[in-house]
Amino acid sequence: MFEDIMGIVPPMVTPFRHDGTIDEAALRQETRYLIDTALVHGLAVCGSTGEGHTLTTDETRQVTAIVCEETAGRVPVITGIIANSTDAVIERGRAVQDLDVAALQVTPVHYLFRPNDDAMTKHFGDITTKTNLPVIIYNVVPWTYLSPQLLTRIIDEVDGVIGVKQSAGDLKMLADLVLMVGDRARIMSAVDALLYPSYTLGAVGAIAATLTAVPELCVEQWNALQAGDHARAKELHEKILPIWNAIFDDNLPANIRYCMELQGREGGIPRPPMPVTSEVQKGPILRALALAGVLNRDAEMAELP
Template sequence: MPQLTGIIPPMVTPFRPDEAVDEEALRADVNYLVEQAHVHGLVVGGSTGEGHTLSTDELRTVVGTAVEAAAGRVPVIAGVIVDSTRQAVERARALADLGAVALQVTPVHYLFPPDDDGMLRHFSAIADASGLPVLIYNVVPWSYCSPALLTRIITEVDGVIGVKQSAGDMKLLADLLLLLDGRGLVHSAVDALLYPSFMLGADGAIAALLTAAPTLCVQLWDAVRQGDHATALDLHRRLLTVWNALEGPNLPANVKTAMALQGRDGGAVRAPMAASSPSQTEAIRRALTAAGLIG
């Protein structure tokens, strides 16, 4: 199992105005996150990275660029967001030679979810085909995996090493940690509640907030590990202010706006996603100021 703990931001994919991938901006943000924010890993091609809009060739470009830019300083996880086992296997095989240490894979997004046995076969096929460890990205509301099912998949399928647990329900996260009992990685994507997630024993976080405010998230992780709960509570409150401004149906756009306000180039978003509105931009500016991230 690769060492995938701590703060692992799901990077945005910078697009130029013509929606082509901006590799230079991606390299620059890899260097910022590693050298200045001191994150513990990176994810590319996830939801925050608009991975659902990327072709296989584009995803190869994004993953290859990030791995090359990271240069072994931190591990890179590659996102796979598609609608069938066949598509997921194709993508997994296409990424296998690029140096990513694991895949972050969603259940299917279409309206009709597989049953529990079908879900297990889906993730087993992807792990077998790629030869890479798989993290389940448990995020699709109508194809959501229960803590019991996640525990079954992680304990029965050798190549599945853990889960990124999304949605705002801390009870589900707590149940998952209880059932797994250390037999797999559990990363929190409960952006509003990273502090209690870490207190409950999450192995780290992979969440959009980490990309928008990476330095504060690293400080929060360190404070919890050091038992400095006064500092951790203060950081939680500051981060919650930022998250409340970011949350919305165009979350990747809002993360890019937060980056831009801090002097980082996140590029444009891909249609049909809307850029941050003027009111969203102002709310993000106020939140970043209140959190001490901009003057």
């Protein structure tokens, strides 16, 4: 039923204007680019890259509605929810309930105090029941990080949990999760540095920031793997990894926007207090994109040391 959630699913930035409002034209344009030019397999909105933790319920609906309308059913749309209580998640989920949403991508709570395993299981059960929408668990919050064993328990006990977006850099945890869950859920990688091995271990796709920075490279890598061309997929890994190394920092959403800017795509600005990409950060990002062949601009190449 949910087999259409697979492949390259970029987590979109939310294009904020200087006055803090959402730039609808830029959001529509980026949606068209990702589907029509980059040929991605799905879209995720309001996640970490989209600064979903800064969005109101109304803004979550606004962003989701715009992308769903522009997508027009051509690829699945996943709405991210980053909130600190079961009721707050349910409120946002219900706000997009009538839209063409394939699933909600929900983090565990991100405050410092961790609910126990029973409470965590009930949290996701209540969300699926009261929103009537399937849920992908976004396993990213360090102090509420869910083990493969707990994730498997939730998947087995809560019918509406249909997948996991496995984040952080521990590839063994992803491998354990794939092994334990099998085909009972969609395991998507957000291990940006190791997308290629994630796929070979059984992840059915990715929802990861790098996919938004360089979607065409990531689609090419995925397609190479589907064709059995591991040599080409490995070559692309060696281009993509330096890009991740250059953009990975506390202001990652800003650095994704800088990648977009270099490619002629409009991503707006981060929402305060997130800073924009610094001058120190720009050089390595520019170099990584240029060496990966993404820019193909003589002017940028001439600026490289």
